[in-house]
Amino acid sequence: MLNFVEMDKSITLFDQMQDRGGPLVLINKFNVRPDEVDQLLAAWTADAALMRAQPGYISAQLHRGVAGSCVFLNYAVWESTEHFARAFANPEFQNQLGRYPSSATAEPHLFRKVAVTGVCVE
Secondary structure, X not given: OOEEOOOOOOOOHHHHOOOOOOOEEEEEEEEOOHHXXXXXXXXHHHHHXXXXXXXXEEEEEEEEOOOOOOEEEEEEEEOOHHHHHHHHXXXXXXXXXXXXXXXXXXXXXXXXXXXXXXXXXX
């Protein structure tokens, strides 16, 4: 079963799902033991296939840390918080969380783009 850890100790993912704005990005950092990487990848692939079929889903990508790292980062784009919350509460998705390896932790958090002007990045 996937173990959830809050990325922001003062605002939970559940709190964030009460917001009814859109669009948003889900950032989800996973950690897993090296011997359970394949199981994490299989579970994430199944979740991604299910989420792809949900209303409001736009895209998702999974990244892995380099040099043998067992840290993964999921970046998923949704039309709105309401769409994401409905997909997250989907019983089929909730049941699939049991496919994750026992060492796996997830740190999901919802973000919105911030417009910043006058910033120079080199």
